[in-house]
Amino acid sequence: MKNTYDFSWKDLGDLAEGRPNLGSETSVTVYRLMQFTFKDIFSKELGREKTCELFVKAGLLAGREFCRNVLNPALPFDEFVADLKTKLIDFKVGVLRVEQADLENLHFVLTVSEDLDCSGLPIFGETVCDYDEGFIAGIFKEYTGKDFTAKEVDCWATGDRTCRFEVKPIKV
Amino acid sequence: MDSTQALKAIGSCLALAMERGLGKNGLVFPVECKDAADDTCRNFCKNLEQIFAQMNETYRFAEALANGELKTEVSRSNIFAMPLKALQASLRHLTWQTNQVADGDLSQQVDFLGEFSLSFNHMIASLRDKESLEQRLKTITDVLGEGVYLVDTEGRLIFANPEAERLLGYSFQEMAGKMVFNTIHKQFADGTFFPPEGTQLVSAIHNGQVYNNDDCVFACKSGRLMPVSLACRPVITGGKLEGTVIAFHDITEQKKYQESLQTINALLEKQASTDALTGIYNRLEFSKLLTLEISRARRYQSSMTIIMFDIDKFKEINDAYGHQTGDSVLIDMARVVNANVRTTDIFARWGGEEFMVIAPGCALDQGIQLAEMLRLRVAQTTFSVPREVTASFGVAALRRDDTEISLTNRVDHALYQAKANGRNRVEAEDADA
Numbered sequence A: 001m002k003n004t005y006d007f008s009w010k011d012l013g014d015l016a017e018g019r020p021n022l023g024s025e026t027s028v029t030v031y032r033l034m035q036f037t038f039k040d041i042f043s044k045e046l047g048r049e050k051t052c053e054l055f056v057k058a059g060l061l062a063g064r065e066f067c068r069n070v071l072n073p074a075l076p077f078d079e080f081v082a083d084l085k086t087k088l089i090d091f092k093v094g095v096l097r098v099e100q101a102d103l104e105n106l107h108f109v110l111t112v113s114e115d116l117d118c119s120g121l122p123i124f125g126e127t128v129c130d131y132d133e134g135f136i137a138g139i140f141k142e143y144t145g146k147d148f149t150a151k152e153v154d155c156w157a158t159g160d161r162t163c164r165f166e167v168k169p170i171k172v
Numbered sequence B: 001m002d003s004t005q006a007l008k009a010i011g012s013c014l015a016l017a018m019e020r021g022l023g024k025n026g027l028v029f030p031v032e033c034k035d036a037a038d039d040t041c042r043n044f045c046k047n048l049e050q051i052f053a054q055m056n057e058t059y060r061f062a063e064a065l066a067n068g069e070l071k072t073e074v075s076r077s078n079i080f081a082m083p084l085k086a087l088q089a090s091l092r093h094l095t096w097q098t099n100q101v102a103d104g105d106l107s108q109q110v111d112f113l114g115e116f117s118l119s120f121n122h123m124i125a126s127l128r129d130k131e132s133l134e135q136r137l138k139t140i141t142d143v144l145g146e147g148v149y150l151v152d153t154e155g156r157l158i159f160a161n162p163e164a165e166r167l168l169g170y171s172f173q174e175m176a177g178k179m180v181f182n183t184i185h186k187q188f189a190d191g192t193f194f195p196p197e198g199t200q201l202v203s204a205i206h207n208g209q210v211y212n213n214d215d216c217v218f219a220c221k222s223g224r225l226m227p228v229s230l231a232c233r234p235v236i237t238g239g240k241l242e243g244t245v246i247a248f249h250d251i252t253e254q255k256k257y258q259e260s261l262q263t264i265n266a267l268l269e270k271q272a273s274t275d276a277l278t279g280i281y282n283r284l285e286f287s288k289l290l291t292l293e294i295s296r297a298r299r300y301q302s303s304m305t306i307i308m309f310d311i312d313k314f315k316e317i318n319d320a321y322g323h324q325t326g327d328s329v330l331i332d333m334a335r336v337v338n339a340n341v342r343t344t345d346i347f348a349r350w351g352g353e354e355f356m357v358i359a360p361g362c363a364l365d366q367g368i369q370l371a372e373m374l375r376l377r378v379a380q381t382t383f384s385v386p387r388e389v390t391a392s393f394g395v396a397a398l399r400r401d402d403t404e405i406s407l408t409n410r411v412d413h414a415l416y417q418a419k420a421n422g423r424n425r426v427e428a429e430d431a432d433a
Helices: A029-044 A048-069 A077-091 A128-144 B003-020 B039-066 B082-102 B114-143 B162-168 B198-205 B251-274 B283-299 B312-322 B323-340 B362-382 B406-420
Strands: A095-102 A109-114 A148-154 A162-169 B147-151 B157-160 B213-218 B225-237 B240-250 B304-311 B346-351 B354-360 B391-398 B426-428
Touching: A029 A048, A029 A109, A029 B157, A048 A128, A077 A095, A077 B213, A095 B082, A109 A128, A128 A148, A128 A162, A128 B198, A148 B426, A162 B082, A162 B362, B003 B039, B039 B082, B082 B114, B147 B162, B157 B162, B198 B213, B198 B225, B198 B240, B225 B251, B251 B283, B251 B323, B283 B304, B283 B346, B283 B406, B304 B312, B304 B323, B304 B406, B323 B346, B323 B354, B323 B362, B354 B362, B362 B391, B362 B426
Parallel strands: B391 B426
Antiparallel strands: A095 A109, A109 A162, A148 A162, B147 B157, B147 B240, B213 B225, B225 B240, B304 B354, B304 B391, B346 B354
């Protein structure tokens, strides 16, 4: 057995064949159950900071793969965002909205309402969407070819009703 | 302060707020927590004081949102403001979307905002339809073999299709925003510039009138004045004049064709009315002009005389020297007589060696004088045959009851008399026998 695993989109399997009755969707509770139990175990094994870092990295990989396999990176920005918004709704990830888009400096402020990771959570007083941060940064990286950071500045878990992300390129 | 007193104070405060609203200062918690009689009451008051503060903050936050201050902030711990924060996020996004739409991004859709989503998405659908229509119209104007340009009410150019650019030699960028009266529509066909009051096209543009002109010129970039046919239609939106669309096409080839057609027609007309050998009027034209001159003489009650003459023994000339020489004699005869009649007289070849002269305004005696003078000139002329050439003349004046036929018959009779009486002479029919 290899010591590491390289993700491939094919590894998600053929859901039509594999789940002819239950289909391709599952409940948010189950998704969160997996994510928060991972957090629990990882944080105890690796510490909170490392856990967050790994979640961001995993999100980044997921965002890139999502962009490559679900979105069309060849579209102009406006159409790409419209497509992304539609796909995030179709996949029930959340309702993406753009508040600012500075195309010259590639600086964006996005919100995700009804977010898969956090909406409806109790107020923890801190942002929890680490995976989302990576996911958004991964999509922007795949679309632009540049490295991005997506920082969650507002979250349901901090008392907001929508997650707000500031997306910026990483200056080399 | 015991619990009952605290509750009474809070009750009064809330009753006042319910009656008069929150006012400028908002809800002011009426109890000093530290004065509370026991811990239970103190903790209760502290929580309630915090709720009062959050309600006041929520009220101010809602007020700011109502005023469109979308960057306003509220504390994260405010549990009442949470739905308003969602509203704030939606409004911020809608602001961005509105700007996107204004910049032409019609991919925007609003989701999960109830009736607002329906209205916004309906608006986008309408704009897409409009854009699609505009695209179709643009394609039509692009492929149209007709120059089309659009001006505002002042005459500033705001659109030109590729054919207009091609015909005028200007790119749209060169013409955009410029007054067409200073660029393409400024001169008459002869090159002179329009007077200050402009032209009918200028007036049509300013007043939003329908105007057509099949004989106009536009100044091209090269300086060439291109003849055009144009149609001008006002663009009226909501009862207000927005500008004018002018469609035009180059009629240079059409003009050339018309000019050549006119030349051909003039030539044909001349050929139809002229004797091919001598170049003077032919019999057909003479008959028309005789009718006209008779009418004129009758209308103005003026005299009119006609003279018929015939070259004496012309058959002998033809037989002796050939038809070519005979033709030369006819040409010379026409030239001699033409040089000696008045410009107002009408001279025609009647047929063979016979000629006719209409002398408007001449009574019989004047006609006889004219005929005598012509006879003399002919007799004195050296023709291109080695023999004397003379002519016999008949003269007849218009009578009151004359028709073209009767007048012609009488002059013919007079000519016959001149021939019968020895040739090279003038005989006349009486004016009113």
